[in-house]
Amino acid sequence: MMRGANARGGQGVERLPHSGWREQAGLAVQDVRDALRGHHAWVALAWMDIKHRYRRSVIGPFWITITMMVLIAGIGTLYGLLFRLPLREYLPYIALGDIVWIYMSTAAQEGCGAFTGSENMIRSLKLPFMTHIMRAVLRTFIVFLHGAVAYIPFLFILQISPEWIWLMAIPGVVLVAAMTVPLSMLLAVAATRFRDIQPSIANVMQLAFFLTPIIWKPDMLGEHRWVADINPFYHFIQVVRAPMMGEMPSTLSYLYCVGFILALVILAVPVFVLGRRKISVWV
Amino acid sequence: MVGIDLQDCHLHLPVFGTANRSLKGLVLSAVTGGRLASSSRNVTVVEALRDVTLSIAPGDRLGLLGHNGAGKTSLLKLMAGIYEPTFGSISVRGRVSNLLDVTMGLDFEATGVDNVILRGQLHGLKRREIMARLPQIWEFTGLGDFMNVPVRAYSSGMLVRLAFSIATSLEADILLMDEWLGVGDADFNKRAEERLLDLVKRSSILVLASHNASIISALCNRTVTFSHGTIESMAELGATGLEGAA
Secondary structure, eight states: OOOTTGGGOTTOOOOOGGGSHHHHHHHHHHHHHHHHHTHHHHHHHHHHHHHHHTTTOSSTTHHHHHHHHHHHHHHHHHHHHHTTOOHHHHHHHHHHHHHHHHHHHHHHHHHHTTTGGGHHHHHHSOOOHHHHHHHHHHHHHHHHHHHHTTHHHHHHHTTOOOOGGGGGHHHHHHHHHHHHHHHHHHHHHHHHHOTTHHHHHHHHHHHHHHHSTTSSOGGGGGGGTHHHHTOHHHHHHHHHHHHHTTOOOOHHHHHHHHHHHHHHHHHHHHHHHHHGGGHHHHO | OOEEEEEEEEEEEEEOOTTTTSHHHHHHHHHTTTSTTHHHHSOEEEEEEEEEEEEEOTTOEEEEEEOTTSSHHHHHHHHHTSSOOSEEEEEEESOEEEESSTTTTOOTTSBHHHHHHHHHHHTTOOHHHHHHHHHHHHHHHTOGGGGGSBGGGSOHHHHHHHHHHHHTTSOOSEEEEESOOOOSSHHHHHHHHHHHHHHHHHSSEEEEEOSOHHHHHHHOSEEEEEETTEEEEEEEOOOOHHHHHO
16 A cells, blocks of 8 residues: 655645645635635624523623613713713713723724634634634624613613714724724734733723713814824714714714724724634643 | 645744734834844744645545654544645545544533534534434433533543534545544444444545554554654555455
8 A cells, every 4th residue: 555645855844835825815715605604603693692691690691781770870870970961961961972982992802812712712713713703703792782771771861862963983983893893803813822911902902992072072183183184083983873863974974983983993904814824722 | 526626735833922923013023123033023924834745546445554643633634625735736536524623513502412412513404304313312422311411511432422423424435534533432432433434444545553563553544644744754565454355
């Protein structure tokens, strides 16, 4: 019987078609396509994650809602008093800003852990890698929806009645959610290879919270307003918050959001294409 | 057509120490011109497979032999699609069922039933299809009401029963096994054995890594011996006793 194909010599490391750029891109596209086709897998996994986090708790995921309500009531009234702003106007501002902010910062954190958190599964089952990413993306979205419910009681307390323009917040939420997909893709791969990324992101987000107009308003900056205007997080918050406060978000905000999403896609795609096949040895 | 083809496959597995996987290592080595921290840039790489060319056709029952660390499990993981070759190409055609580590991928917080459903969904089955199989899997586990209890409360034997029942209930053309599965108590073992044999008969290709020569000779019609990540020798065995029975 023949002895394999050892004739080539032990150290033969010439690049064969499998490792080419084009093939890797094809495999990455296939990965994403398989994940989308098998969407019930990540839908089930994401729901399971939510259920497990609150298994044995009586009110379950509504703890997210309660935590958010306490936060809004606390910092809303505190900063309202500090800034001497009318609560009826300021509380919705900080509440909505915070809800969207927490969504984005959770998405970044959960994105970092998309692969490292599923280590066992990655090492024993062949699943599209995008499935793990979408699991984290959807889980974060579900948590966001539970948090968003926290805003409703304040509407009654402050006697705010709904307006038609609120519907414009829906495309805003879609933009934020769309942003979390390439964000998670990028961070999931990078943070699996470099374990310092996750804690770095936590710190960056902490700092970004104070630099983003959530508790303060951009006008308070006076001539330094540009600090807010160049901040992509501000625009992602604006496209949701402004309509909920009866204003139309500026076209610039929409353009900024779309541009930021495209930039993330441009970064995430090569990282995913090149990193994908190494994920199972990195986790 | 069902089959597996490996062409000049190399598999390098990086082993990260705590220092290696950090950005610090990379930044430091850049700052110091790769001198001071140069060692942290060199990630230890294990050459798990080297220049493996192998072609497996329908009807093949391939036994993998070799010492610990010879590359058997790496090859199985490559075939299962968990690893991709560092260099070389691999093509696997057909539905693969991997019984490499059956208890992995179980969710310990979920109940037995939930795990069956989840695993089915990961395998690409619709909920309806899974529900149709559930009674049969349930019965085979012999776990009764324990199927409605979170898996973390299971004994290790019960865990293996559940995992085994799920893993062997999925139809596949290609069966990958790392060691013949020994499971649970005597009573379950006998049923498990029958089920495995049945599965092997129905599958078109079996790849089995084992240290047990008698199992290999009973089930396999080809063997490949690995040594230090390369194929040392291949051999054709006669038809297995199983083939006649099938």
